[in-house]
Amino acid sequence: MLAVTLTSCATVGISSTPAPATTSVQTVEYYPFLVKGYQNSFPHRSVLILIPNDARDMAGDTAPLNGNPAIGVAIDRDGNVTQRLYSAPLGPIVQKAIARSADEAGLTAFSSIDSAYKAGVKNANAYVLESKITKCWVKKMRGSGQIFRTVADFRIEVSIYKPPFKVPFWSGVTSDTYYDPPVGSFGLGPDDEAGIYDEPGQVLSVALTRTVAQIFQRQDLRNLMLEDDIRVR
Numbered sequence: 001m002l003a004v005t006l007t008s009c010a011t012v013g014i015s016s017t018p019a020p021a022t023t024s025v026q027t028v029e030y031y032p033f034l035v036k037g038y039q040n041s042f043p044h045r046s047v048l049i050l051i052p053n054d055a056r057d058m059a060g061d062t063a064p065l066n067g068n069p070a071i072g073v074a075i076d077r078d079g080n081v082t083q084r085l086y087s088a089p090l091g092p093i094v095q096k097a098i099a100r101s102a103d104e105a106g107l108t109a110f111s112s113i114d115s116a117y118k119a120g121v122k123n124a125n126a127y128v129l130e131s132k133i134t135k136c137w138v139k140k141m142r143g144s145g146q147i148f149r150t151v152a153d154f155r156i157e158v159s160i161y162k163p164p165f166k167v168p169f170w171s172g173v174t175s176d177t178y179y180d181p182p183v184g185s186f187g188l189g190p191d192d193e194a195g196i197y198d199e200p201g202q203v204l205s206v207a208l209t210r211t212v213a214q215i216f217q218r219q220d221l222r223n224l225m226l227e228d229d230i231r232v233r
Contacts, residue, residue, distance in 0.1 A: 026201025030097035072138035
């Protein structure tokens with residue numbers, strides 16, 4: 001009887017069902033001058049930045065929350081989702097990021113309320129930049145003890161037009177994967193490393209910033225615009 005009683009007591013209150021996931025609306029933003037080396041390397045021409053389309057291939061339980069798109073999850077050591085992450089609409093966030101990065105590069109950026117380039121239409125700007133977001137996701141994972149690891153992926157497809165022409169002046173794809181803490185950082189073991197950022201939205205912001213900056217780090221785009229600037233003069 002004693003053995004039976006102890007066994008019964010040990011199972012009371014124990015459940016294998018994970019607790020419902022909480023939600024968090026994260027801040028995702030561009031970090032000015034985080035990426036160095038391309039500042040003021042482009043001709044002083046104007047570029048109109050269209051609102052990027054959110055063209056991510058979303059699967060599973062990734063529905064928006066009150067109009068805020070899903071951008072990631074936090075999971076426990078068993079792989080259970082403990083928190084679902086959301087942000088403000090991505091189009092205006094990425095548009096602002098591209099415009100800020102273009103200004104850093106030496107261009108003069110203006111923002112549009114449109115998302116699609118209209119060929120054959122007169123435009124006061126030298127270039128029009130159209131883009132779509134194909135990846136934007138962050139995952140925060142609990143490691144051993146109180147250690148957390150976060151990985152963020154960002155990817156955009158970009159087409160730059162020279163009005164009124166229909167064919168893109170330049171097109172390309174830029175992407176970045178950022179780990180926090182960086183793997184093998186500071187020469188410490190995986191159980192001793194601490195993350196740089198507190199919030200997963202900050203880690204995703206780094207990936208966003210580095211992805212956007214890559215547009216203006218592209219030497220082929222820089223050369224095209226420099227040659228085009230000479231022809232105009």
